[in-house]
Amino acid sequence: MPAGDLSFLGFESAPSDTTVFPWREESGASTVDEPIPTTTVVAVRPWAAEVGLLVARLVLGGTALLGGARTLFDLPRGHGDGTVATQTLLSGLGFRPVAELTAALGWVQLVAGLLVMVGVFASFAASALLAIHLVAVVTSVGAAWSAGAVGPVEAPLFGLALAAVVVLAGPGRISGDADRPWYRAQTPVGLTCLLVGVATGLTVLIAMRA
Structure with missing residues (x-):
C-alpha cells in the first residue's frame, strides 16, 4: 500500500517504527520489562x-515473684x-496432691x-503464669x-490479662x-505459648482437681 494512503495514520513521516513504538528505540534492546525496585517496610x-x-x-x-517467695519461704x-x-x-478447692502442687506452684x-521481669524467655515464662491465673479465674x-x-475474680482476671499481653506481644x-x-518470630511464638498456657491450665483443672 502506498505511503500516502497511510498518512492519515501518522506513519508517513516515521522513518522507522521507533516513533510509533518508542520502547523499540534500540534495535538490540531487550523487550523484557525492567524489575521494579521494592522497599521493605x-x-x-x-x-x-x-x-x-x-x-x-x-x-x-514482680507479683508472681513475691507470690512464689511467700509460698515457698514465707x-x-x-x-x-x-x-x-x-x-x-x-x-x-479440691486439688490433689496438695504438697506437690504447692511446691510446684511456688x-x-x-x-x-524472675524471667518475665528481666525479659528472658518472657513469652514462655508468661505462659506458665497465664496457666496459673487461668486456674485461679x-x-x-x-x-x-x-x-x-x-471481687473474688478481679485479681486473677487482672493477672490473666497481663500474662496474655506479655505472651502475645512479647x-x-x-x-x-x-x-x-x-523475639523476631513473636507471632508464632506468642500463639504457641498462648495455646500451651491454656492447655496447661485446663489440664491442671481437669486432672488434678477432685
Missing part, C-alpha cells in the same frame, strides 16, 4: 509502647506461713516471675457468682530477649 512499635510492655512485665513478674515476713496457707487453699511463680468464678460481686525491646531469634 519494617513495623516498629513506638517507644511509649515499649515502656508500656516493660511496666506490664514488671507488674506481672517472704516477706508478716503474712503467716505461706506454705500452709497455700496448701489449705488448694485443699479447699517454684513456677518464683522462676517464671476458673476456681474463683463460683465464689464471685455466689457473692454477686467481681517482652519488647527493653528486655533480655531483644533481637533473639524467637
Whole structure:
C-alpha cells in the first residue's frame, strides 16, 4: 500500500517504527520489562509502647515473684506461713496432691516471675503464669457468682490479662530477649505459648482437681 494512503495514520513521516513504538528505540534492546525496585517496610512499635510492655512485665513478674517467695519461704515476713496457707487453699478447692502442687506452684511463680521481669524467655515464662491465673479465674468464678460481686475474680482476671499481653506481644525491646531469634518470630511464638498456657491450665483443672 502506498505511503500516502497511510498518512492519515501518522506513519508517513516515521522513518522507522521507533516513533510509533518508542520502547523499540534500540534495535538490540531487550523487550523484557525492567524489575521494579521494592522497599521493605519494617513495623516498629513506638517507644511509649515499649515502656508500656516493660511496666506490664514488671507488674506481672514482680507479683508472681513475691507470690512464689511467700509460698515457698514465707517472704516477706508478716503474712503467716505461706506454705500452709497455700496448701489449705488448694485443699479447699479440691486439688490433689496438695504438697506437690504447692511446691510446684511456688517454684513456677518464683522462676517464671524472675524471667518475665528481666525479659528472658518472657513469652514462655508468661505462659506458665497465664496457666496459673487461668486456674485461679476458673476456681474463683463460683465464689464471685455466689457473692454477686467481681471481687473474688478481679485479681486473677487482672493477672490473666497481663500474662496474655506479655505472651502475645512479647517482652519488647527493653528486655533480655531483644533481637533473639524467637523475639523476631513473636507471632508464632506468642500463639504457641498462648495455646500451651491454656492447655496447661485446663489440664491442671481437669486432672488434678477432685
